[in-house]
Amino acid sequence: MTVLDHRHPDTVPGWLPGATGPRTDPAPLLPDASPLRILGTEAQAKTDPALLRELYRRLVVGRRYNQQATTLTKQGRLAVYPASTGQEACEVAAALALRPQDWLFPSYRDTLAVVSRGVDPLEALTLLRGSAHTGYDPVATRTAPLSTPLATQAPHAVGLAHAARLRGEQVVALTMLGDGGTSEGDFHEALNFAAVLHAPVVFLVQNNGYAISVPLTQQSAAPSLAHKAVGYGMPGRLVDGNDAAAMHAVLSEAVERARSGGGPTLIEALTYRVEAHTNADDATRYREDAEVTAWREHDPILMMERHLRPAGVIDDQLVQEAAEEAEALAARMRAEFHAEPVLDPQSLFTHVYAEMTPQLREQAAQLAAELAAEAEVEA
Amino acid sequence: MTVLDHRHPDTVPGWLPGATGPRTDPAPLLPDASPLRILGTEAQAKTDPALLRELYRRLVVGRRYNQQATTLTKQGRLAVYPASTGQEACEVAAALALRPQDWLFPSYRDTLAVVSRGVDPLEALTLLRGSAHTGYDPVATRTAPLSTPLATQAPHAVGLAHAARLRGEQVVALTMLGDGGTSEGDFHEALNFAAVLHAPVVFLVQNNGYAISVPLTQQSAAPSLAHKAVGYGMPGRLVDGNDAAAMHAVLSEAVERARSGGGPTLIEALTYRVEAHTNADDATRYREDAEVTAWREHDPILMMERHLRPAGVIDDQLVQEAAEEAEALAARMRAEFHAEPVLDPQSLFTHVYAEMTPQLREQAAQLAAELAAEAEVEA
Amino acid sequence: MTTAVSTRTSTMAQALNSALRDEMRADPTVHVLGEDVGALGGVFRITDGLTAEFGEDRCLNTPLAEAGILGTAIGMAMYGLRPVVEMQFDAFAYPAMEQLVSHVAKMRNRTAGKLPLPITIRIPYGGGIGGVEHHSDSSEAYYAQTPGLHVVTPATVEDAYGLLRASIASDDPVIFLEPKRLYWGKAEWDPSVAVPPVGRAALRRDGRSAVLITYGPSLPVCLEAAEAAKAEGWDLAVLDLRTLVPFDDETVARVVRSVGRAVVVHESTGFGGVGAEIAARVTERCFHHLAAPVLRVTGFDIPYPPPMLEHHHLPGVDRILDAVARLQWEDGR
């Protein structure tokens, strides 16, 4: 009796001659017609105020983190920064929905989720600073390296979740992608593997309307990206990605369903990239300000304040505490990033293999000799 | 005003803040609960008897073609043969649903569709004989080379259909894949490109239950493979792949819809591979005879005779004519394949590039010299 | 073909943009497709203004899927179009490897010439621009070893224009490798000069001591090294291959025989790199003219390092001169 004996408990074995009906009922897999919302709906009152306050706090800190990182690029302290400004609800909810033993598989835009999970910004941003590929310990932090090749991290999440399940450990893998990433073959293969293996994985697609300059209409003709789920035999969920409460609810449900053996889920979060793709991008070439303005009105922080201040869940004290925490983080980032990193040229050769090959030993020696010679000249 | 100004006329531009409802209505994209059938239903009477007789005739010839090709492997006249025995309804309906200007993109198992389109078996089978990669002229026959790397032909079909549309020519591309092929990233990317470009393409997936030894349950957990269509924004159709009349109806509808600017369609045909994967395969390692027996009862030729003889559409004369035509084809194949092919070693170097590179000229000369030397020794 | 007459001064990026525009004007079957090639003009602006001038049908923003892009281009070429594909960065061409190796490189051959694929695949490649991981790969060796592909890489602004036009006009598939770090270098060039043929190397500097054989991103550093070598009393020639496949054996062998010493310089990793092929075939052809083994100066055999360390990885003037010094000069210069 193995885990895989019931890798997808609901499907009947293949088709029979003259079969009628699909192998399983597609209805429960289809997303609701409208994205889930909690803020400003009856569901808001049913949501734990402490959770709402925690989400708000993280949003405010997250926004400040995005602003500070962007500033650091202007000062040449970061090589490049892809801001998640406007998408903070997705980022912080993802961090909050996971337990310590769970794994996060972020894409290159998700450093906020990594920081919100507890990784120091200095470590989370080495890739974008240019000092190291990965600045944190993925095993200690249960956080995979930031994935730049789009959607390639998705099958890793499936494999890790599957391995944990094989070992009988209740670990969930959450992977984050963009709308553009859903077009890659790896996205498709990962979802199919997850469904077939019934692996405890959650796929969070942040549909922020653009893949750099390419709008969603040139990326997909689907009714929604969440509708892709039925084609794999997993549930698809559509949620307002700027409603932090809704994001947390949908993610937590999917994460705990996966943990309890319920299999994978695909979530499409509707959000918007209010900044340019990165500080190096010029968004005026491909979109109207009016569109941006409309979305700024639907800002995740504004939405919380709009609906939770009247309800008394957010008060001046919380606003002030959050602002102070945000400033403290920004100050720490400024200080930490203005120090020049100390790098070891020999690190080029360590960690290519478990042991240096004879060829790498020769090359390491060559570089050492060159640097010694340079030093002499300078002296 | 360009073709792409309305590359997918039905979708609204992206999402708006606080949007409700999906971008388009998914309902019409979802496949019917049960596979379409015509034989033995009221629809049978409404189907042109001449068409039914033509389909029957092609089925019988196609079955004989499969048998003869398999026999040729036993005689060492073919290196290997992946039979489409039991799947002939899909193969011949695909050929019949296309017009001369349309393009067929077959997979390695679809030589029958190629032959049924009018290509000589000797030319259609060079790949499996081992004498040439592609034995027919793809441009003259509007038939792409048999594709062995699974699903890689699907994006080619999209590109060709898109190019024809750009030129304002009413050409449809039909590509054939297996159930296993739907797991490949290229399948996903091709369907997405087709939907976004609104290209006149038809994707025919023959779900024959297995990818070599891997049953569908280990390949996909979806309600049906046709349900994948909604995730791209194209209609999905489920059809009994052993009902030649239903196959032709579904294919013709999709082909003509594509021709008239209606965009792509994904069709899942439920069928069964009654022979082993190829003559080299041992199917007893992974499936029960009982399963095969059940499907042999649901054989496409038997089904036609069962339902069309009583109805008088198929009579003794047709049965005899079809059998004679089949035997004539088999006889021609025996004769043609027993002659040794004449091959030119220098063909190794022609057609690598438009012009031989200096390096290839050297290598061609080297081989010529080697062969001359050998000939001398023999003389 | 419409070409301007007077010379102009522009960056390599602008010259590449002009080449695309001029080919699209000259040949209506030329179509550009790729990620962000539309309104944005590509992340490097090489396709700037093409959608505006030729419309979306001629310059197409595709979904984000490289195998799909190349596979679609194959189908377009099968129908008689001449697609120019932009891969956004070197490492992001890898998803298209199967379409490239199993179809693009082989289609003409597997159809006995019936289905040639005149596709140009533009790939910004190489490092030296402070790019984060996966944005600085030198992937030329993957392509150079795949029969059926031509592999072209310009090192000057004028060649960028001329070789891109020649590549698009070629009836064979061409991997067109654009050295990212040379994109923004300005030079005066003449768009009206004849388009150089694919497959011919160019001697950029004559010399009698030894020859530096290089291409693409490493040409400027080799010219710098040759300048600096004068102080050491070495008169170095610099040979710019321009095309890796088909390889210009004739020119390379002629130059090497005349000087008797050669160093191959490229920034991609050394082991199994294109430099190995160059050294091997030069030695096969010029063995008895060589006073010393053909040496290689290349990137180390490591994954491309983070930006703050890349200068240690990339061949520089000193590393090149160190190699020249090892060319066994005892028997005189």
Added chain:
Amino acid sequence: MTTAVSTRTSTMAQALNSALRDEMRADPTVHVLGEDVGALGGVFRITDGLTAEFGEDRCLNTPLAEAGILGTAIGMAMYGLRPVVEMQFDAFAYPAMEQLVSHVAKMRNRTAGKLPLPITIRIPYGGGIGGVEHHSDSSEAYYAQTPGLHVVTPATVEDAYGLLRASIASDDPVIFLEPKRLYWGKAEWDPSVAVPPVGRAALRRDGRSAVLITYGPSLPVCLEAAEAAKAEGWDLAVLDLRTLVPFDDETVARVVRSVGRAVVVHESTGFGGVGAEIAARVTERCFHHLAAPVLRVTGFDIPYPPPMLEHHHLPGVDRILDAVARLQWEDGR
């Protein structure tokens, strides 16, 4: 580790199967995954009986998607498992190229050693079996030039067993290339002998005239050629590299220096092939010991031909002896 004691006679395919079984018995973290590796035992039967003995959890039939297979294996390795991936044929590993180059080869490096990936990727490769197109590619050069990968290819039954066990036990990712056409060759071998280390070449035959440097599918033909060369008065050594990365410079240089003449033989295409690297580094290290340039005998620079023509493409005894004859013997043997 449990290993039998007495010697046995088996095919290479069976030895590979034994290696997998013995490693799976010895180490519960070893998991096999791929297409058809379950009940069928793989199209070459290398995984025969593994699902029966270890269950589906240890030997898994995956969906048909190579990038997904390798990507899933990466995730499994990140959680402490030791995956062994089977790619069904050489050309069908190409869809996984991005996962291989951008993750498998780099993960240890990009995480400063925190995430090693002890994955073994088994790839049946090469021709000579009458396979239709895309079933006979020699893809070793793609892997050998990618830093971070070890590349191993056995040529004998005993090495197939030993090197596969060594590869699975390695903490680095290993591309394990299995010469298809040697699968069915029988030999007597001793499963109890020590597992050979990855990275060491083996001198299969000593000789004083020249050395044939080869690996994998070309070893038998080189041994045949060495036998035939006796008639011509040549006493040829034959060196089996066994591992392409890391390369055994020490052994190779020692042998070449001792004989002064070398021919590199492999069946993959010559241009940019592994033979170029071998010729180049041997020349760099042994230049003054060489009486003639290191020559290469390889497949032609063409897409792999159809079965009925492949014998013209594959290096044979005569082609090897022709090269040996061109080693400039005038200065004696």
